[in-house]
Amino acid sequence: MHEMMINTWDFGMPMVTMWLMMIVAVALYFMPTIVAGYRRHSSLFLILVLNVLLGWTMLGWLLLLIWACLGDSHTIWGRPAEKKCPYCAEYIKAEAIKCKHCGSDLAKQETLQNGTASIAGGR
Numbered sequence: 130m131h132e133m134m135i136n137t138w139d140f141g142m143p144m145v146t147m148w149l150m151m152i153v154a155v156a157l158y159f160m161p162t163i164v165a166g167y168r169r170h171s172s173l174f175l176i177l178v179l180n181v182l183l184g185w186t187m188l189g190w191l192l193l194l195i196w197a198c199l200g201d202s203h204t205i206w207g208r209p210a211e212k213k214c215p216y217c218a219e220y221i222k223a224e225a226i227k228c229k230h231c232g233s234d235l236a237k238q239e240t241l242q243n244g245t246a247s248i249a250g251g252r
């Protein structure tokens with residue numbers, strides 16, 4: 130039993146595993162572009178080109194990924210981000226500390242709502 134398992138590995142990995150690893154590797158390689166695309170990054174095309182050219186260098190890949198994560202995005206900085214008022218369920222400005230619809234004080238929710246706002250901003 131034990132020898133058979135070792136033999137399987139000696140012949141190399143099964144094709145399915147090979148393909149899966151290829152797909153994962155490609156997905157990892159284009160991670161900066163995927164992140165930038167998901168965030169509708171304003172420099173998406175530039176990131177894609179640099180990703181193809183510099184993605185094989187660990188430093189270039191890492192810098193592109195950071196750029197894709199931190200760079201300006203249309204959805205977050207292009208127009209004001211909005212959050213949902215937990216009291217009346219109306220959408221208000223993310224920076225608002227007081228709801229314009231029901232007048233509730235939202236200052237206490239600030240940290241919690243910031244996380245929700247950035248996720249909702251991806252739409």
Ligand SMILES: [Zn+2]
Pocket residue numbers: 214215216217218219228229230231232233
């Ligand atoms: Zn409200």
